[in-house]
Amino acid sequence: MAGKTLYDKLWDAHVVHTDANGTALLYIDRHLVHEVTSPQAFGGLQLAGRQPWRRDSMIAMPDHNTPTTPGFTEIDDPVSRLQVETLDDNAHRYTLRYFPIGDPRRGIVHVVGPEQGATLPGMTVVCGDSHTSTHGAFAALAFGIGTSEVEHVMATQCLIQKKSKTMQVCVEGEIGPGLTAKDMVLAIIGRIGAAGGTGYAIEFAGEAIRALSMEGRMTVCNMAIEAGARSGMIAVDETTIAYLQNRAFAPSGDLWPRAVAAWRELHSDPDAVFDRVVTLDAATIKPQVTWGTSPEMVAAVDERIPDPARELDPIKRSGMEKALQYMGLQPNTPITDIPLDRVFIGSCTNGRIEDLRAAAAVIQGRTVASSLKQALVVPGSGLVKRQAETEGLDRVFKQAGFEWREPGCSMCLAMNADRLLPGEHCAATSNRNFEGRQGQGGRTHLVSPAMAAAAAIAGHFVDVRTF
Amino acid sequence: MKVFNQLKGLVVPLDRANIDTDAIIPKQFLKSIKRTGFGGNLFDAWRYLDHGEPGMACAKRPLNPDFSLNQPRYEGASILLARENFGCGSSREHAVWALDEYGIRCVIAPSFADIFFTNSFKSGLLPVVLDTHIVDQLFHEVEATSGYRLIVDLHAQTVTTPDGAAFPFDVDEFRKQCLLNGWDDIGLTLRHADEIRAYEIRRREEAPWLFA
Numbered sequence: 187m188a189g190k191t192l193y194d195k196l197w198d199a200h201v202v203h204t205d206a207n208g209t210a211l212l213y214i215d216r217h218l219v220h221e222v223t224s225p226q227a228f229g230g231l232q233l234a235g236r237q238p239w240r241r242d243s244m245i246a247m248p249d250h251n252t253p254t255t256p257g258f259t260e261i262d263d264p265v266s267r268l269q270v271e272t273l274d275d276n277a278h279r280y281t282l283r284y285f286p287i288g289d290p291r292r293g294i295v296h297v298v299g300p301e302q303g304a305t306l307p308g309m310t311v312v313c314g315d316s317h318t319s320t321h322g323a324f325a326a327l328a329f330g331i332g333t334s335e336v337e338h339v340m341a342t343q344c345l346i347q348k349k350s351k352t353m354q355v356c357v358e359g360e361i362g363p364g365l366t367a368k369d370m371v372l373a374i375i376g377r378i379g380a381a382g383g384t385g386y387a388i389e390f391a392g393e394a395i396r397a398l399s400m401e402g403r404m405t406v407c408n409m410a411i412e413a414g415a416r417s418g419m420i421a422v423d424e425t426t427i428a429y430l431q432n433r434a435f436a437p438s439g440d441l442w443p444r445a446v447a448a449w450r451e452l453h454s455d456p457d458a459v460f461d462r463v464v465t466l467d468a469a470t471i472k473p474q475v476t477w478g479t480s481p482e483m484v485a486a487v488d489e490r491i492p493d494p495a496r497e498l499d500p501i502k503r504s505g506m507e508k509a510l511q512y513m514g515l516q517p518n519t520p521i522t523d524i525p526l527d528r529v530f531i532g533s534c535t536n537g538r539i540e541d542l543r544a545a546a547a548v549i550q551g552r553t554v555a556s557s558l559k560q561a562l563v564v565p566g567s568g569l570v571k572r573q574a575e576t577e578g579l580d581r582v583f584k585q586a587g588f589e590w591r592e593p594g595c596s597m598c599l600a601m602n603a604d605r606l607l608p609g610e611h612c613a614a615t616s617n618r619n620f621e622g623r624q625g626q627g628g629r630t631h632l633v634s635p636a637m638a639a640a641a642a643i644a645g646h647f648v649d650v651r652t653f
Numbered sequence: 654m655k656v657f658n659q660l661k662g663l664v665v666p667l668d669r670a671n672i673d674t675d676a677i678i679p680k681q682f683l684k685s686i687k688r689t690g691f692g693g694n695l696f697d698a699w700r701y702l703d704h705g706e707p708g709m710a711c712a713k714r715p716l717n718p719d720f721s722l723n724q725p726r727y728e729g730a731s732i733l734l735a736r737e738n739f740g741c742g743s744s745r746e747h748a749v750w751a752l753d754e755y756g757i758r759c760v761i762a763p764s765f766a767d768i769f770f771t772n773s774f775k776s777g778l779l780p781v782v783l784d785t786h787i788v789d790q791l792f793h794e795v796e797a798t799s800g801y802r803l804i805v806d807l808h809a810q811t812v813t814t815p816d817g818a819a820f821p822f823d824v825d826e827f828r829k830q831c832l833l834n835g836w837d838d839i840g841l842t843l844r845h846a847d848e849i850r851a852y853e854i855r856r857r858e859e860a861p862w863l864f865a
């Protein structure tokens with residue numbers, strides 16, 4: 187019999203019950219909660235007279251609606267404020283672990299979970315948020331769920347699941363200087379498509395993946411969902427273990443060596459068989475920039491916007507035409523000629539300390555182009571912000587003309603006051619370039635933090651390798 | 654859970670691939686803490702010519718006449734026909750609630766994003782996967798025929814066209830039974846409460862750090 191994939195191991199360890207047609211009850215170890223997708227779930231729980239099954243599995247914080255203005259004390263928008271207050275109330279009612287506004291640990295749930303050591307190898311991690319795939323970087327089975335499933339996990343600590351197919355995405359070789367995990371994952375999505383991973387759990391492997399820091403691995407797994415895969419994961423190695431040591435929720439004392447020994451098993455067996463294998467050569471990856479309204483609409487910075495007239499598939503062609511019309515762009519335009527209005531550095535994809543360091547390194551001693559209306563840095567969490575300030579990165583950003591903000595989702599989805607105006611182009615380090623994602627009529631170009639930083643200085647996209 | 658059995662409904666085409674949940678229900682409407690009130694804002698940015706914000710009276714807003722859902726011939730549609738990767742992006746179940754409240758009970762597409770697919774069943778909205786070429790054929794027929802209706806039969810697992818052609822579709826047996834019977838899946842899971850507790854006791858021994 188063939189060996190097990192990492193996904194098989196994680197799955198098998200969490201099955202509570204399987205019925206005749208393969209539908210399983212899967213036990214959930216960690217449940218992250220934010221204000222947007224939880225109120226109706228708490229409401230349902232209350233309506234049915236049920237209690238949370240295991241409160242200590244839950245960690246809650248507001249992130250999507252929270253303002254990022256320095257020193258804010260209140261949310262101006264009454265609808266947003268009510269949503270955050272509802273989470274305050276529910277956290278209080280059910281005595282949950284809670285990082286409210288004002289708590290220095292608060293931030294984007296996918297940045298805070300790993301940072302606190304609340305995400306551990308071998309766990310099942312869920313959240314009412316599609317980017318829960320981020321946590322797979324720790325060899326966890328982590329995936330986003332809808333509000334009904336949020337309620338299901340609260341009430342039963344389980345989810346009803348069918349096993350996914352498995353895909354291994356192997357990035358072999360070494361990535362070039364100036365290139366990052368973001369370029370890698372955008373190149374992967376460009377290759378397999380926005381629906382390429384549908385129905386699969388993706389394991390990222392290969393030399394270039396192993397060479398990444400935990401921050402980089404989180405960036406890659408974060409965007410597994412943009413390739414259609416509900417979960418992405420990476421095997422445990424020394425990098426994983428070193429990252430977790432001494433984190434607040436991580437095991438300590440006698441438990442630490444026991445846990446580490448168990449974690450070392452969390453990799454695919456050498457003879458494991460995947461349903462699909464995709465291999466990329468890291469050396470061929472260049473800085474990536476999206477030009478359209480799906481993350482699969484991506485090109486290298488030295489390329490031109492593709493011409494729909496040359497696309498043979500009629501559905502794809504019409505998709506490209508609609509995208510270019512929305513983006514206000516012409517086919518065959520060099521990527522470096524795309525005009526820019528704003529730059530956003532942040533989000534659960536690229537709002538961690540390493541991302542801010544990479545951006546600051548490019549910016550150091552330079553100034554934001556006068557043609558830009560705004561350049562924004564939003565740290566992923568309070569602790570990332572504090573760390574960056576300790577290192578003096580905030581000064582680098584501010585001196586260059588960037589705004590330095592409080593942590594949260596911010597302009598990644600524009601539920602708070604940070605947003606694009608209709609027609610504006612933004613270089614963003616987030617994960618989605620959908621129509622209206624950063625504000626109605628706004629036009630998003632996804633890039634790495636270093637590329638966003640360089641674009642802010644130049645006022646248009648430039649190849650960060652020669653900048 | 655809402656029951657879904659058989660549906661004979663008017664079909665509205667939405668000829669785009671990769672329709673994401675941000676498009677189905679834009680983020681400004683997710684600030685609501687309720688499960689209802691989303692139908693008027695379904696496809697808000699495509700459906701209206703102005704910029705929608707929570708609390709606006711949708712009946713008074715200018716409609717985009719080019720958007721299929723606004724065309725009189727599709728008024729009252731309960732089946733949405735779309736292209737591949739429908740419902741990609743954010744996990745927001747509000748997308749399903751908005752479709753349901755608008756009156757859509759079934760979406761037919763060549764493929765769906767996983768989270769949207771799972772969410773649909775929870776509100777009694779049936780996602781039906783048909784082959785790309787069949788979906789293509791349905792797009793041609795619906796555009797050519799006014800008042801085009803399909804019969805979606807969950808029990809028989811078929812989609813039947815007005816001229817009697819029946820296309821079979823797959824559906825997971827457990828989900829099918831939940832929809833046919835309107836079962837509450839939390840209730841079903843809690844029948845296994847003893848097994849869940851036994852699992853927890855064993856895991857606490859094996860890996861106590863998971864319970865911190």
Ligand code: SF4
Pocket residue numbers: 249250294295296315317533534535594595598599616617
């Ligand atoms: S940063 Fe963006 S993608 Fe991440 S959780 Fe917040 S809104 Fe979602």
